[in-house]
Amino acid sequence: MYRPALKPTGYSFFTYRSRHKILISLAIFVSAVISLNFLASALKSFALINSLNGNLPKHLDRSNGGVIIAVLSTDDEAGMLRREYGRRWWRRYQNSLSIPEPGANTSTTVPFNWIFIVDTSKQTHWEGDVLYLNTPSGYKHLGEKMRRLFIYLSQKFTSMEFLIKTDDDVVLCLNRLAKAVSEVPKEKRRRIYGGTLWNAELPQDPKHKFYDPLFVQDTRGTVIKTHPYGVGAAYMVGWDLVRFIGRNAEELKVYEIEDLMVGTWLYGLDRYWADYDGDFNCGCFKYAEKFLGKANEAKGIHDKSIWGERSVWWHDCKTRFQLDGCHAVFKDSAC
Incomplete structure (x- = not known):
């Protein structure tokens, strides 16, 4: 026997109007969450950029191609000592780097700032x-220090040739x-990415100095x-790559081992490798010791690689x- 449908006695969850309202409310909620996350990210970026907003001193040369x-x-007595030696070292180059051009008797001179x-x-x-x-201090925060440095330099210097990163205990x-x-x-x-090519054994022991969790x-x-x-x-990063890192720094992962981190950031990019050698153990000092009349030969040091043309850093x-x-x-x- 035919029975007419019963009229609803209350407001059903499954009516079109109720579903419509729920979907609209859900969309508004999701949009609000996304907006809040975006705002939080933007505020974080703004706070970071604001904390790095030190104006450049007038003596720095911001010429194109520099x-x-x-x-x-470091900000201790040892760091102050090495900075003084560093200034003495950089002054010998009179703020310019002369790059020989292959196949010609000419060179390109570019200014540099240390x-x-x-x-x-x-x-x-x-x-x-x-x-x-x-930036946070300490060896474990070197990656974050370099990330913030890339942000700062890419904002303050607009059109340079490349960046050389080094340490104050490097000649x-x-x-x-x-x-x-x-x-x-x-x-x-x-688009240079240059330095001493290195495929490091990756430590798996958390107690190792170079373990990067x-x-x-x-x-x-x-x-x-x-x-x-x-x-x-001592490695080089071309300015197009510096600016890429600076623009995308918020999206790049920070590792503890800063040179491995920079290499990871650049690994999949179009970059041009420039390779050169170096000495991890202050090789120039070993020869300086002999040069200054110390008994170096007694230690069995006869390696002459320091005088090789491709030895760039010690x-x-x-x-x-x-x-x-x-x-x-x-x-x-x-030199």
């Missing part, structure tokens, strides 16, 4: 040639480095040797005696 040498340092980078909990500011960068031979740059076609120099996690513990990257003692030159020795060796050289 080079920046960023020297990581700046020392010291972390601070205060707002970013300058004191002479020292940039006090608002860097700019003329030999210029030779490595000369092998890169001119049109590729703003986030990198191990991201590679799911499968990487025994890393991809090639430029050793942190690392771990920390003490006054070591620095005096290196500066003495290169006093009259074309």
